[in-house]
Amino acid sequence: MRFNLSEINELIRERRTIYPEQYTDRKVHREQVEVILNNAQWAPTHGNTQPWRFKVFMEEGRQALSDFLAQTYLKLTPPEKQDDKKLAKLLTRPTLASVVIAVSMKRDPDGKINEIEEIEAVACAIQNMHLTCTAYGLGGFWATPALIYKPEMNEFLGLDPEDKCLGLFYIGYPSIEWPKAHRKPLEYNTEWITQ
Numbered sequence: 001m002r003f004n005l006s007e008i009n010e011l012i013r014e015r016r017t018i019y020p021e022q023y024t025d026r027k028v029h030r031e032q033v034e035v036i037l038n039n040a041q042w043a044p045t046h047g048n049t050q051p052w053r054f055k056v057f058m059e060e061g062r063q064a065l066s067d068f069l070a071q072t073y074l075k076l077t078p079p080e081k082q083d084d085k086k087l088a089k090l091l092t093r094p095t096l097a098s099v100v101i102a103v104s105m106k107r108d109p110d111g112k113i114n115e116i117e118e119i120e121a122v123a124c125a126i127q128n129m130h131l132t133c134t135a136y137g138l139g140g141f142w143a144t145p146a147l148i149y150k151p152e153m154n155e156f157l158g159l160d161p162e163d164k165c166l167g168l169f170y171i172g173y174p175s176i177e178w179p180k181a182h183r184k185p186l187e188y189n190t191e192w193i194t195q
Contacts, residue, residue, distance in 0.1 A: 015130050016179045018139030020096035023172030028098040030058070032136060033171070037101070039132045043124035047108065051118040052125045055102040055157055057094060065102075065168075066094040069145070072152050090145060097141075097170040101129070102148075107162045122166050133171055141170040 037054055045051065057065045069090040074082065094100050105122045107115065126142055133140035147153060148165040157165055 011131055011134055014178070015134045016139075016181060017141050018172075018174050018176070018179065019141050020093040020170045020172060022174055022176045023096055023098065023139055023170075024175045026098070026173040028138060028171055028173070032138070033058075033099055033101075036129050036132045036136075036171070039128045040103075040125040043121055043128050045121040046117045047113045049108045049113050049118065049121070051105045051108065051113075052122045053104040053106045053159075053163075055104070057100040057102070058098070062094040062097065062100055065100055066091055068156050069094070069147065072147050072150070072156075073145075076147055076150060076152070086145075090147075093143070093170060094168075097172045099171040101169040101171070102157055102165055103129075103167050103169055104157060104159055104163055104165045107160070119164070119166065126167060126169060129169055137173070139170075139172050139174040143168045143170060 033056060037056075040052060040054070041050065043052070070087060073087055073090050103122060103126055105115075105118050107118060130140045130142065144167050148168065151161070153159075153165045154161060154163060159165065
């Protein structure tokens with residue numbers, strides 16, 4: 001065996017969503033973020049298009065993201081549908097995290113790969129990010145508020161119209177005990193076909 005499978009199993013099974021409200025103010029170092037993003041780039045990618053793009057918000061950049069998210073939510077949401085709790089999360093979460101990474105999909109200019117396959121590649125990259133955070137003992141949270149799919153988000157991130165932001169990935173040191181979780185047994189969602 002090339003790698004320690006029990007450690008890999010444990011890493012995968014220990015991955016958790018830990019929200020920015022559950023982070024300390026301890027700073028995540030840029031070198032750690034670089035390792036996280038380098039591991040993201042080793043996700044599977046059909047045609048080797050490597051469609052992932054990252055915008056990293058640290059330090060004062062987090063406040064710029066916070067301001068944009070809150071202002072855009074208020075602009076796009078009719079007053080009667082605005083929710084104070086949603087607005088508060090958009091406003092505070094970027095500043096509660098040490099790092100926020102906007103993860104986007106850049107479309108292959110030749111269009112040879114289906115969009116869904118490019119989205120899937122970026123989702124795999126995000127899983128690599130989350131697993132690397134777990135290995136570091138860092139909390140990670142993949143957020144997908146509705147406004148990230150709007151043209152305003154593309155403009156803010158400098159994306160072309162055919163590209164998509166697929167999430168905001170929050171990173172920080174947890175202030176809580178590492179959460180426990182469970183999954184259904186394999187027989188609930190697996191069918192074996194032998195003939």
